[in-house]
Amino acid sequence: MKKLIYQIPTDLFELFVVELNGYGVEIVNRDEEYTVFAIYAEDNEVSSLKSAVNEIFEDLGNGKLVLEEDIQEENWEEKWKENFKPIELPPFIIIPEWEIYTEDKLIPIKLKIAQAFGTGLHATTQLVLSLLPKYVKENYSILDIGTGTGILAIASAKLGASKVKAIDIHDKAVEECKINAWENQVNIECEEKSIEDIEGLFDIILANLQIEIFRKYFKYIPSNFEKYLIVSGIFKNKEKEEFIELANSFNLKIVEEKSKPESPEKPEDLWYAFVLEHS
Numbered sequence: 001m002k003k004l005i006y007q008i009p010t011d012l013f014e015l016f017v018v019e020l021n022g023y024g025v026e027i028v029n030r031d032e033e034y035t036v037f038a039i040y041a042e043d044n045e046v047s048s049l050k051s052a053v054n055e056i057f058e059d060l061g062n063g064k065l066v067l068e069e070d071i072q073e074e075n076w077e078e079k080w081k082e083n084f085k086p087i088e089l090p091p092f093i094i095i096p097e098w099e100i101y102t103e104d105k106l107i108p109i110k111l112k113i114a115q116a117f118g119t120g121l122h123a124t125t126q127l128v129l130s131l132l133p134k135y136v137k138e139n140y141s142i143l144d145i146g147t148g149t150g151i152l153a154i155a156s157a158k159l160g161a162s163k164v165k166a167i168d169i170h171d172k173a174v175e176e177c178k179i180n181a182w183e184n185q186v187n188i189e190c191e192e193k194s195i196e197d198i199e200g201l202f203d204i205i206l207a208n209l210q211i212e213i214f215r216k217y218f219k220y221i222p223s224n225f226e227k228y229l230i231v232s233g234i235f236k237n238k239e240k241e242e243f244i245e246l247a248n249s250f251n252l253k254i255v256e257e258k259s260k261p262e263s264p265e266k267p268e269d270l271w272y273a274f275v276l277e278h279s
């Protein structure tokens with residue numbers, strides 16, 4: 001397995017992630033100017049992945065490979081295991097699949113080794129997890145758009161939602177969603193699907209995505225939820241203003257707004273999440 005480390009200007013990073021079509025990306029360092037990130041690839045995927053990345057860099061006019069490292073798969077898994085400590089996000093606790101939670105203080109969400117986005121470490125995921133207990137009620141139906149590991153769908157099912165559907169355009173994410181649902185003994189319909197193909201009416205829709213995706217696909221969401229839409233992945237004021245305008249244009253009103261810094265060292269770099277309802 002190879003670890004490819006790239007650098008791109010921060011204002012192009014999210015566009016890059018969208019273009020890469022959901023392939024798991026790990027942020028190594030992010031500041032105002034540059035984002036350094038790693039992509040893990042199996043040996044037989046490396047050359048096609050590198051050409052795909054280079055094509056996107058050419059389209060965007062910037063970005064470069066900084067380092068390419070060989071890593072042993074076992075070491076990678078071991079490293080992941082070493083680094084994956086339980087994360088307490090009351091009322092939830094995210095635990096790796098090999099741990100057993102014996103207390104009844106918190107609601108455990110078990111995750112297997114994740115290549116998809118959604119380990120519970122990112123501010124955007126944590127914002128939605130903190131909103132779910134207030135809005136998800138017993139027997140609600142939930143659609144989780146861009147489910148990654150399935151973390152938000154699993155949390156909703158554990159709060160009593162009776163019908164939970166989770167979609168993602170990335171096949172690895174759908175696979176991980178299924179495995180994690182099974183590990184947590186909850187019933188989730190995980191499906192490989194993009195936003196523009198969603199069908200049905202849900203009490204709540206969850207969407208932790210990026211502004212570029214909302215810009216393109218937001219129009220498909222409002223007619224598919226009845227009570228609340230919980231959105232995350234909006235970075236800093238400029239995106240926040242754009243998102244509020246977008247929501248207004250579909251007659252949605254903000255019920256609650258929450259924010260969290262990207263990291264404690266950068267308290268001014270805020271991620272925003274919103275709870276919206278129909279006006």
Ligand SMILES: C[S@@+](CC[C@H](N)C(=O)[O-])C[C@H]1O[C@@H](n2cnc3c(N)ncnc32)[C@H](O)[C@@H]1O
Pocket residue numbers: 021022023116117118119120124125128145146147148149150151152167168169170173193194195196208209213217233
């Ligand atoms: C920021 S991650 C969120 C993962 C997880 N829900 C969480 O909160 O941690 C966004 C996910 O959206 C998926 N995605 C991107 N574009 C999509 C689209 N058009 N339709 C459905 N899912 C999409 C990506 O593959 C990725 O797994």
